[in-house]
Amino acid sequence: MNIEKTVAFQKNSRNIFFHILTQCNLKCRHCYINPKQHGNQTLPVETVTKWLKALWHEEKTSNLIFIGGEPTLHPDLDLCIRAARKIGYGSITVDTNGFLFNNIVEKVTPGELDYFSFGLDGSCKEINDLIRGKGSYDKCVAGIEKALLKGFDVSVIYTVSQLNINDLQEMPGFLRGLGIKRFFIQVIGIRGRSAQNEDHGLQITKKEWGSVVPLVAAQAARLGIHVTYPKVFLDNSEPFECAALVAENYFIFPNGRVYQCPLCEDFPLHSYAFKKNKLTPSPPVNEKDLFQLSIPEGCVMNKLIQPGNLCYDKQGRPEYKIACCLLKQDIKP
Ligand code: SF4
Ligand code: SF4
Secondary structure, X not given: OOEEEEEOOOOOEEEEEEEOOOOOOOOOOOOOOOHHHHOXXXXXXXXXXXXXXXXXXXXXXXXXXXXXXXXXXXXXXXXXXXXXXXXXXXXXXXXXXXXXXXXXXXXXXXXXXXXXXXXXXXXXXXXXXXXHOOOHXXXXXXXXXXXXXXXXXXXXXXXXXXXXHHHHHHHHHHHHHHOXXXXXXXXXXXXXXXXXXOOOOOOOOHHHHHHHHHHHHHHHHHXXXXXXXXXXXXXOOOOOOOHHHHOEEEEEOOOOEEEOOHHHOOOOOOOEEEEOOEEEEOOOOOHHHHHOOOEOOEOHHHHHHOHHHOOEOOOOOEOOEEOOOOOEEEEEO
16 A cells, blocks of 8 residues: 655754756756856865855754756765765765766765665656757666666656656656666756746646646555655645745755755845855845745745746635645655
């Protein structure tokens, strides 16, 4: 029997998404990296270590995700992983597009790294390469096989958009064939590159999301795959919480900005910035001032940047709420 539940925001655990560079060899259509807002430097391992120490908390479990850009383009990613281990980070993941540059699978061991998480947006070349670029599917699948062969735990992240929602149902069988037991489904947002496309034609409606994603997730769980996907939409009776008020998530960029909300990342609204390697609160107005606002539509940032996904009845009341983008549904086999 599958066990499905909404993942409550955890007060005593912290997730740290560390963009150690913004450089990447691909140009995915949904990429949220915005060098004007995030910088384009590659952080030296010494700086990465100082910032990791500044964010370390003795009494809380800290999960660390090295991300980019493509983090394996960082020549010292192995040293960054080891530095994080030494400080005491509980779980360490590298999010990669699968090219696994700098021979990273030879430079770290499964004991040092908890997961390689591969971004793959199609069960076949035609779909994935339309989104992530020619040749990216073959490289990613080869990277997954290489990491599995070396004994690493591997997960796959699939970002759902109009370009690949019909292919999602092929993923459970495909992942089982590869031997993957962890699957993260994401939804395209209006950030970075997809925000520049003014008709927002890749976005997914509530009906499309609800009629496809939960069913595919359940199907994957039946095949023995642990699946996590965002709630995205809430019925009016379901409680709304803003993760930034009840949990700890930090999104760090190479220019020193530290956000608590991914939807704010296209704007200079970051809560903190590293100044002389010290985590320094930003002056108002910043994202923290927005988190406090309580509106019937749920997420405030969603209403500001992507109100097109809201619907109202004749009395002007929202028909549903938009969940925090960090609220996940989890299905274990
Ligand atoms: S692999 Fe990641 S960082 Fe690179 S372009 Fe694609 S989404 Fe952006
Ligand atoms: S997505 Fe919305 S609800 Fe979630 S942290 Fe950001 S502002 Fe808060």
